[in-house]
Structure formats: structure tokens, C-alpha cells
Amino acid sequence: MAAQDYKFEGWMGLDKSAADGKMVWQEFPKQKPFEETDIDIQITHCGICGSDLHTLRSGWGPTPYPCCVGHEIVGKAVRVGSKVKKNIKVGDRVGVGAQNLSCLKPECYECSNGWEPHCQHGVTTFGDTFPDGSNSYGGYADYHRCHEHFVLKIPDGIPSAEAAPMLCGGITLYSPLKNNGCGPGKRVGIVGVGGLGHFGVLFAKALGADHVVGISRKAEKKEDVLKMGADEYISTDEDKDWAKHHARSLDLIISTVSSPNMPLMEYLQLLRTKGTFIQVGAPEDKLPDMNAFAFIAKGVKFGGSAIGPPWQIEEMLNFAVEKKIKPWINEYPMDEANKAIIDFEAGKPRYRITLVNKKHADV
The missing domain is CATH 3.90.180.10 (Medium-chain alcohol dehydrogenases, catalytic domain)
Incomplete structure (x- = not known):
């Protein structure tokens, strides 16, 4: 042509x-x-x-x-x-x-x-x-x-309608999971189980994480998230004292939330000692205020992640075929x-x- x-x-x-x-x-x-x-x-x-x-x-x-x-x-x-x-x-x-x-x-x-x-x-x-x-x-x-x-x-094994959202939404979650050691022996939380977060649940489980937790405001997504493979679900609006009850339970948290009003300090409570929190959602104004002791006391890390490079997108697509991941x-x-x-x-x-x-x- x-x-x-x-x-x-x-x-x-x-x-x-x-x-x-x-x-x-x-x-x-x-x-x-x-x-x-x-x-x-x-x-x-x-x-x-x-x-x-x-x-x-x-x-x-x-x-x-x-x-x-x-x-x-x-x-x-x-x-x-x-x-x-x-x-x-x-x-x-x-x-x-x-x-x-x-x-x-x-x-x-x-x-x-x-x-x-x-x-x-x-x-x-x-x-x-x-x-x-x-x-x-x-x-x-x-x-x-x-x-x-x-x-x-x-790859031949992915329908085009499913491949398309993987090229940003998928890699935006696959990359920080893979780069921060998601796999056997790890307990992983995905904050905000929407278009981005649902990829986080699918990939975290496929990467072999021992325990995957979906975290969103409302309980209405619980059934869906468990069907995606999550082992547990936290509704921050409806589960009383959720941060206290789940404190020090996760090694890695990926946050897809783009709100300046998200309960960030409570999310950080969920991390185990030496845990890692990765922010991928980008609010239009700012992140909530944070206290330095949320990092110092447990030696945790706070980081960010964007998309992945072409070689990692290719890796992700082949992984999706291998693991039969269906967004x-x-x-x-x-x-x-x-x-x-x-x-x-x-x-x-x-x-x-x-x-x-x-x-x-x-x-």
C-alpha cells in the first residue's frame, strides 16, 4: 500500500x-x-x-x-x-x-x-x-x-482486543511487579482495582506471588477481584479498621490510584519491614502528605514506575501467552x-x- x-x-x-x-x-x-x-x-x-x-x-x-x-x-x-x-x-x-x-x-x-x-x-x-x-x-x-x-x-496467542490494553495498562503493572521481585514467597497488594489494577492482580498471581490482595474503596468489586485470582480483598470504605487489621502484611504494594485524597499513610501501614510501595497512578495535583516515620520506622521504600521499555513489553506479551492471561x-x-x-x-x-x-x- x-x-x-x-x-x-x-x-x-x-x-x-x-x-x-x-x-x-x-x-x-x-x-x-x-x-x-x-x-x-x-x-x-x-x-x-x-x-x-x-x-x-x-x-x-x-x-x-x-x-x-x-x-x-x-x-x-x-x-x-x-x-x-x-x-x-x-x-x-x-x-x-x-x-x-x-x-x-x-x-x-x-x-x-x-x-x-x-x-x-x-x-x-x-x-x-x-x-x-x-x-x-x-x-x-x-x-x-x-x-x-x-x-x-x-504474538499469535493474544486477540487484538486484549493485546491493545496490555501495551500501556498491562505493562504499567507488569513492569513494577517484575522489577520489584514479585514472585514466590511474596505477599503483594494492588491498590485501586480498576483498568490498571485488574492487570496487577492478573500478573501478580501469574508471576507466582504467594498471596495477592486487591484493595479498593468499595466492596462491589470483591467478587470480580477474587475471580481474577486474588486471595483476599480489602474495602477501605467498608472494612472497619482495615489498616490496623492488615498491618505489616505485604511485601510489595503497587498503587494505581490517582487521587490526592487516597489514604496513603494507611496504605504504608500495610507494608512489612523492608517492604516497597510503588506509585503508578498520577494525580493531576499532588500526592497526599506523608510522614517520614512511615518509611524510617520499618525501613520501607517509596518509589514510582512508568511504562516499560519495548523489550519488556515484548516479554510481557509472551508471558501473557504462556500463562494464558485474559484481561x-x-x-x-x-x-x-x-x-x-x-x-x-x-x-x-x-x-x-x-x-x-x-x-x-x-x-
């Missing part, structure tokens, strides 16, 4: 009202010119992530409107540059997560160590600017262009993206939404 045979069009946020379901379908105004290290993807599926909403409403800072969000992209490679070194050819099923580019220079401390998401010159998949001044546009669209380094083959997905037509983001914000999905581009999904 030649470059002139298709247009780069998608659901664009023109201002903050886009987060209220007022995105507009239109052509990308400053699409990145094709380079021979690029791959063009005909999009069949795109997951919806919380960062899509944060960006549409300028929650993390001013958004460069017009902006097309979506960074859990799966589709078919339709153009492969002559300098692409990966074993990807036209027709292959491929995916892209939340990063489109980093400097990739040998002298870069981050890139040379396989930590591309932390490169100071990284370009996110949407709402960002490439070195040539063109813009990055996401996957609520028909086509996507990406540097080969950040394009991944999707809980709700599918919406790409045509109904505005309705989908409203439902997402209202907390209706159980537990991720994948947009299906029906123009391409059966191609």
Missing part, C-alpha cells in the same frame, strides 16, 4: 470540552513525514487509558490541541521503511504503546541501558512534538506512524469513541475498554 493511498485521520480533541465526549473526527494537521526507519500501521484496535482523559482535559498541564489520544494501538503494518531492522513486514500484526521515540544514542544513559521511557528526549505517542517540529497523534484513528524501535509484533475487556466501535470516554470516566467498564475500528478489524 503506497503512502498516498490512506489519510491520517482520527478523533481530535480541539479543547478541554473533548473530555466531555466532544472529540471531532478530522485529518491530522502536522503529521510526521515518513522516514525509512518508520512503520505505518492500519489501526484495528486501540485501548482507552486514563491518561487519554487527563490529556484531553489538560489535567497534567496544557495540551497542544488539536490532539488525538490513544496509546494502546494494534493493527496491521502497511508501510515498512527500507532501514527498518526489525523482522517486521507489510501485513504483520503489530502494536505500539505509550512511547513513539527516544534519542536511541549509545551515549544516552537511559537508552543504552534499555530504559527508553526515561530518556530525556523521549516522545510520547500523542500530545508531543518530534525533533522536526511535527506532532505525535494517537490511536483513536485510522492510521499511526511510529519509529520501528517502538513497534512490536503481537477483562469491553469493546466499543471506534465510531463511538466519544461515548466510550464518557463511560470510561464514569467507571462503567469492567475493566478496560478497547475501541474496534470496524473499517479495518476484519481486513
Whole structure:
């Protein structure tokens, strides 16, 4: 398929009202010119992530409107540059997560160590600017262009609708679990069992943790979370004295919550001595206040985690095939993206939404 045979069009946020379901379908105004290290993807599926909403409403800072969000992209490679070194050819099923580019220079401390998401010159998949001044546009669209380094083959054992949300939501939980020793002998808590957190429960159990605890405000998710494989569930709104009763019971906690009002000090009580708390949820304002003695008294660590690098996303996808991990997905037509983001914000999905581009999904 030649470059002139298709247009780069998608659901664009023109201002903050886009987060209220007022995105507009239109052509990308400053699409990145094709380079021979690029791959063009005909999009069949795109997951919806919380960062899509944060960006549409300028929650993390001013958004460069017009902006097309979506960074859990799966589709078919339709153009492969002559300098692409990966074993990807036209027709292959491929995916892209939340990063489109980093400097990739040998002298870069981050890139040379396989930590591309932390490169100071990284370009996110949407709402960002490439070195040539063109813009990055996401996957609520028909086509996507990406540097080969950040394009991944999707293993045969994962349906596209399930693979898409793994490319950000999945790796955002797999990475801190794997990097912080989740496995046999460990007791692990997942705070906030929503779209992100449900991946945490699935992966923690598959990685072999001895005891997995789902932690959310309401008890209504308990049955679901236990079906996902959790051994226990804590409702912070309804279980009386939960922090006291479960004190010093967990080795590792991954928090997906994005609220400045979360009971962070109580979460820290749940850690055992030398335990680790990793924050992946990103509030639009600040984290709650913390007392230093929450760390000093038990020698615990407080850290953060973003997405994983391409090599770890590939590892995660293969692990998901091996362990037969099945995320809980709700599918919406790409045509109904505005309705989908409203439902997402209202907390209706159980537990991720994948947009299906029906123009391409059966191609």
C-alpha cells in the first residue's frame, strides 16, 4: 500500500470540552513525514487509558490541541521503511504503546541501558512534538506512524482486543511487579482495582506471588477481584479498621490510584519491614502528605514506575501467552469513541475498554 493511498485521520480533541465526549473526527494537521526507519500501521484496535482523559482535559498541564489520544494501538503494518531492522513486514500484526521515540544514542544513559521511557528526549505517542517540529497523534484513528524501535509484533496467542490494553495498562503493572521481585514467597497488594489494577492482580498471581490482595474503596468489586485470582480483598470504605487489621502484611504494594485524597499513610501501614510501595497512578495535583516515620520506622521504600521499555513489553506479551492471561475487556466501535470516554470516566467498564475500528478489524 503506497503512502498516498490512506489519510491520517482520527478523533481530535480541539479543547478541554473533548473530555466531555466532544472529540471531532478530522485529518491530522502536522503529521510526521515518513522516514525509512518508520512503520505505518492500519489501526484495528486501540485501548482507552486514563491518561487519554487527563490529556484531553489538560489535567497534567496544557495540551497542544488539536490532539488525538490513544496509546494502546494494534493493527496491521502497511508501510515498512527500507532501514527498518526489525523482522517486521507489510501485513504483520503489530502494536505500539505509550512511547513513539527516544534519542536511541549509545551515549544516552537511559537508552543504552534499555530504559527508553526515561530518556530525556523521549516522545510520547500523542500530545508531543518530534525533533522536526511535527506532532505525535494517537490511536483513536485510522492510521499511526511510529519509529520501528517502538513497534512490536503481537504474538499469535493474544486477540487484538486484549493485546491493545496490555501495551500501556498491562505493562504499567507488569513492569513494577517484575522489577520489584514479585514472585514466590511474596505477599503483594494492588491498590485501586480498576483498568490498571485488574492487570496487577492478573500478573501478580501469574508471576507466582504467594498471596495477592486487591484493595479498593468499595466492596462491589470483591467478587470480580477474587475471580481474577486474588486471595483476599480489602474495602477501605467498608472494612472497619482495615489498616490496623492488615498491618505489616505485604511485601510489595503497587498503587494505581490517582487521587490526592487516597489514604496513603494507611496504605504504608500495610507494608512489612523492608517492604516497597510503588506509585503508578498520577494525580493531576499532588500526592497526599506523608510522614517520614512511615518509611524510617520499618525501613520501607517509596518509589514510582512508568511504562516499560519495548523489550519488556515484548516479554510481557509472551508471558501473557504462556500463562494464558485474559484481561477483562469491553469493546466499543471506534465510531463511538466519544461515548466510550464518557463511560470510561464514569467507571462503567469492567475493566478496560478497547475501541474496534470496524473499517479495518476484519481486513
